[in-house]
Amino acid sequence: MTTADQDTKTKTKTDADARSALRALDDARPSVRLRAALAVGSTPDPRSVGKLVERCAVEPDFSVREMLTWALTRHEPSSTLPPLVAELRSEGARARSQALHTLSKIGDGRAWPAITGALLSDADDEVARSAWRAAVVLVPEGEEPRLAVALAAQLGRGGRETQLSLSRALIALGEGAAGPALDPATTDPDLRVRHHAMATRRLLRDPESGFEHAIEEAKRVVALQDRPGGA
Secondary structure (H helix, E strand, C coil): CCCCCCCCCHHHHHHHHHHHHHHHHCCHHHHHHHHHHHHHCCCCCHHHHHHHHHHHHCCCCHHHHHHHHHHHHCCCCCHHHHHHHHHHCCHHHHHHHHHHHHHHHHHHHHHHHEEEEEHHHCCCCHHHHHHHHHHHHHHHCCCCCHHHHHHHCCCCCCCCHHHHHHHHHHHCCCCHHHHHHHHHHHHHCCCHHHHHHHHHHHHCCCCHHHHHHHHHHHHHHHHHHHHHHCC
C-alpha cells in the first residue's frame, strides 16, 4: 500500500469516526452523548459545528451541555460565532441560554454587538443570567458604564440565585462603572431593588462579606432609614 493509499484510508476512517460521534450526540443515554461530545471536541472539524450548536439547544443534561460547549470552544471562532449568534434569536430559552454561555467561554469580542438589551432583560431568568455573564466577558473597553446601567435596571429581579448572578456581574465591572449605576437604585421605592443595590454596593467594597450577609445588612439599614427621623 502506498503512502497516498494509507493516507486516504486513514482519512476515511477518521471521517467515519466523526460521523459516528455526531450520530451518537442523539443517543438516548447521557453517558454516550457525553463521550460523543468529547470525541467531537478532541478532533475539531468545522463540519461538526452545526450539529454541536443544534444539540446545545435541546440537550437536557448539564454535564453534556458543558461538554458540548467545550467542544465548540475547540473550533475556530470564525466557524462557531455565526451559528451561535443566530441562536440568540431562537424562541427556545435553552438555545439562547446555552449559546450565550458558549459565547462567554469563547470570549471573542466580535460577539459583543449580539448581546442586546432584550437579552439582558430576557423574561427567562437563566437566559438573563447567561447574558449578564457573557456581557461582562465581551464588553469592549469604555463600554462598561453603559453596561452597568443596563444591568442595574434588573436589580431586585428574581430569587437569590438570580440576584447573586447580577451582583457578581456588576462587581466584575468594577467600582468605577458599577458604583454610579447603583446610586439611583439605593433610594428606589421598591424595597427589593433597594436591598439588592445596597447589598451589591457592600460586596463591591467587601467581596468577602457574602451575599446573604450583605442582603440582611441592607434590610437593616433600610429599616432604620425608613423609621421616623431615620437617616
